[in-house]
Amino acid sequence: MLFRVTPDSPVPLGEQIAACVRGAIADGSARPGERLPPARSLAGSLGVNVHTVLRGYQRLRDEGLVELRRGRGTVVTGRTDAPGLARLLTLAAELVAEARALGVDDEEILRLVSSQLPTAAGEPGPP
Amino acid sequence: MAETTDERGRGRGLALVVLPHLAAIGILTAVAIGVRDRLPDRVATHFDGGGTADGFLSREALLALALGTLVFQGLALGVALWRGRGPMRRLTAALGAGLPVFTGTLLVTSLLVNVDVADPTDVRLPLWWLPVALGGGALVGLGAWRLVGSGPRTRERPGRSSVLRLEPGESAVWSRHVGSRVMRIAALVVLLASLVSLAVGEWAPGLLGLLAAVVVGALASVRVTVDGSGLVVDLPPLPRPRLSVPLASVAEAEAVRVDAIGDFGGWGYRVRPGASGVVLRSGEALRVRREGGRAFVVTVDDADTAAALLNGLAARRRGEGG
Known part of the structure; x- marks a missing residue:
């Protein structure tokens, strides 16, 4: 699993780490059961705080993409829809980042998404 | 043509392994037939450090064991040679030619020392046979090493190599x-074998077996990490053992395919001429060429990404990246 982070990016480091894992699950390079590196060693390698890594891992747990397993640490979940879910979460994160960059506030983002719900048939259109 | 030279090298290597084994089997059989009536029913087969007999077998069991050892050894080394490539084949040919000289000499000697004795506990193994067998084996092995030659240099198959450009x-x-x-x-x-040993009260082999099972089991899963310090292979959560290639000594990294037996002669931590590595299976592997030439290989999936990142980090360190 490849992790790339840029400290001076506007995206928080924990979110950058989570995005790397989502990407790896989405493109199939991280398969179900694959172990994430222990937070401490990943933090050491990337030169970031352990809590930053743990915050990223916690997000992934909340999203249902990874789970804690006794003796194996944090692993990619076995659910078959994990790659699809990871792709969806990546799109959502990109949508929010794009909207924030344009100065759109959170209320507006929610309204924007729900306005698409009645018309969209499935595939999201071009950005 | 490289292929023809290579096929000839393989045939020659196989002959160097098979012929000494056949010769050893032939000599052993001839000696056994010749002295059959002069051997006691129980023969001395194991000797302590001073050459005094301390282990005994029936005559038939000794013959079966001796022939079985040579046949099994010949088959195993023959298969290893057939699948071996480049420096691995050369090493196997040397071992395969020298080992039957050593084991054959010892087996024939242990037959001969039992000839015409009434009580097998009186049998003594003259210790000078050991250096003779070792020296003979080493000489023949060295000869085979020289005969096989290093083989065509082009056998090192090129891998896939790319560079991941990193932002400053x-x-x-x-x-x-x-x-x-x-x-x-x-x-x-x-x-399982050591649990059976413990169950029947064989403590020493049982405990040794348990220890071996734990060690082999622990080595069966490793972690490969590429980061700003270079390449590290370790066994989490243990801090040691740990193998590493510092970024400063990385010349080039690439993704290759390895055959555990053919390229490295087996599984685990392997050392062979020109390369060392952690080979846990056949297939995709990361190969790092170090400054100075020696390669380090570790079998791992997604080796393309690892190689690209390692190349990118090394390039940035040399001031080429960005």
Whole structure:
């Protein structure tokens, strides 16, 4: 699993780490059961705080993409829809980042998404 | 033509392994037939450090054991040679030619010392046979080593290599676990065998077996990490053992395919001329060429990404990246 982070990016480091894992699950390079590196060693390698890594891992747990397993640490979940879910979460994160960059506030983002719900048939259109 | 030279090298190597084994089997059989009526029913087969007999077998069991050893050894080395490539084949040919001289000499000697004795406990093994057998084996092995030659240089197959361009200030890490099914099965078999030993009260072999099973089991899964310090292979959560190639000594990294037996003669931590590595299975592997020429190989999935990142980090360190 490849992790790339840029400290001076506007995206928080924990979110950058989570995005790397989502990407790896989405493109199939991280398969179900694959172990994430222990937070401490990943933090050491990337030169970031352990809590930053743990915050990223916690997000992934909340999203249902990874789970804690006794003796194996944090692993990619076995659910078959994990790659699809990871792709969806990546799109959502990109949508929010794009909207924030344009100065759109959170209320507006929610309204924007729900306005698409009645018309969209499935595939999201071009950005 | 490289292929023809290579096929000839393989045929010659196989002859160097098979012929000494056939010769050893032939001589042993001839000696056994010749002295058959002069051997006692129980023969001395094991000797202590001073050459005094301390282990005994029936005459038939000794003959079966001796022939079985040579046949099994010849088959195993023959298969290893057939699948071996480049420097591995040369090493196997030397071992395959020298070993039957050593084991054959010892087996024939242990037959001969039992000739015309009434009580097998009186049998003594003259110790000067040991250096003679060793020296003879080493000489023949050295001869085979020279005869086989290093083979065509072009046999080192090129791998896939790319460079991951890193942004200035960007940190990047690649990490993956790799397991060995062969070693897990081996650990399980040893574990079961040692539990049986313990159950029947054989404490020493049982405990030794348990220890071996734990060690092999622990080595069956390793972690491979590429980061700003270079390449590290370790066994989490243990801090040691740990193998590393510092980024400063990385000349080039590439993704290759390895055959565990053909390229490295087996599984585990392997050293062979020109390369060392952690080979837990056959297939995709990361190969790092170091400054100074020696290569380090570790079998791992997604080796393309690992190689690209390692090349990118090394390029940035040399001031080429960005």
